[in-house]
Amino acid sequence: MHGANDFARQMDYRKGRYALQLPALQVEGLGYKALLRDSLHAHSLTLESPQLRVVMDKRVPHDSTRQKSLPHNRLSDLGRSVRINKILLRRADIQYAELYAGQEELGTVDFKDLNADIHTVGNDADLSPITLELECSFYGEAPLYLSAQFPINDPGAPFRYNARLEQFPLPRANAILAEAAGFRFKSGMVDELTLNAVANAQQVEGEMRFFYKDLDIQYLDSDSKLVKKILNGVVEGLAFPQENLAGGKHRLGKIHADRDDSRSVFHYLWRSALSGIKSTILLNLVLPEALKHTKVEPEEDGLRH
Incomplete structure (x- = not known):
């Protein structure tokens, strides 16, 4: 344009x-x-x-x-x-x-x-x-x-949404992701990403199954609160596990975001997805309570393919 x-x-x-x-x-x-x-x-x-x-x-x-x-x-x-x-x-x-x-x-x-x-x-x-x-x-x-x-019939009632993304190279999304996330993907491949969420006009909650491999991330702002928490608490290389595979014990991410009612619904959906991605790839040590992931075995997850 x-x-x-x-x-x-x-x-x-x-x-x-x-x-x-x-x-x-x-x-x-x-x-x-x-x-x-x-x-x-x-x-x-x-x-x-x-x-x-x-x-x-x-x-x-x-x-x-x-x-x-x-x-x-x-x-x-x-x-x-x-x-x-x-x-x-x-x-x-x-x-x-x-x-x-x-x-x-x-x-x-x-x-x-x-x-x-x-x-x-x-x-x-x-x-x-x-x-x-x-x-x-x-x-x-x-x-x-x-x-x-x-x-x-009830405008105050929650709405629900589910999404699935398959086989996507993560660096492809850097141009739109980096500004909001504070980091960029140097490498990484999505095997499958699914999210299930319930939202209303104030807040969204849900869970994300984000299976990936070969992940490598670069921080964009070394002065950010996120980077300082990581560097103060853990070795940077351990902060983003390189893989999360469905076939073994894996991290089940949480979705949690507050709505900014001065922004569009697309911004709301994007924030919910980004919260689930962060919940999955970051260590619980640096995550707020609402985004701390759980580690589950495949049979515990009830995953359906």
Whole structure:
């Protein structure tokens, strides 16, 4: 995307820049009478080959006073009736990018060839929860699966999500990971990463099974609290075990993160995943109580493949 600097200069606070291309939109069973009542009812919406690009300029100050609702809560607060049996995305291409101070290269995360089925999209109190089933190619290299359930009849109720990533080279994600994590992967391969989480508008809890091998990490800030805790308590080389394999005794990570309601739901999901990664690869000595992992044998884990 071009003109990022011009766009940033027009903003008083940090705001994403969006570019959407939608070659085809198919609507079935549209309720014309509902449209006259300023409502939207339809049997299905199908988006064919959409392309979405989002750039977030981290050089622009973040405004923590601007609160953002979770998507299903925003739907409930629309003030008009929405009832769509299913929304289908087919062969979508989504890229999220961040621009950092002192860096010319964008940190990006790519979701290629994305297909998603979203059922029971609406805000009527008698509707079942919204369900999402998604699969894509993460960075165009690794299978990624996500499922989620969002309650509609009780906006304060928790929502649930599960994800699985397979066979992914960790250094590929450094451009988007390093800024938030404070370290970068010099090497490492994901065999399988699965997470199961329950979240509400304040906090997310869950567990992560993160199986990897050949891990090597470089710290980016030697003055950070994390690095000081590691260097004061343990030998640096022991702080990140090089492997966590499903076939033997392994670490079962915890997910725990507080939501910043001035940031997007994607930021919330990202923080939850990052908490599970840290819980798995760091020693308990340097982890807060909420993220201390447990060590389990395969038969104790109840892992299902």
